[in-house]
Amino acid sequence: MTQQQFQREKNYRVSIAIAKVMISRKLITAQEYSKIDSMLVTRYRPVFGGL
Incomplete structure (x- = not known):
């Protein structure tokens, strides 16, 4: 994995973690x-995140 891919x-993972918090709090x-x-x-x- 290259630095850019990393x-x-x-x-992606940080952004999706925020979205998961939002859904758990019923904000979305x-x-x-x-x-x-x-x-x-x-x-x-993302290399793995979109799987």
């Missing part, structure tokens, strides 16, 4: 979470 993976719906996840995968192109 950074993209890290940024499951549908919104799914949309956020799709947007993050497109933005960060």
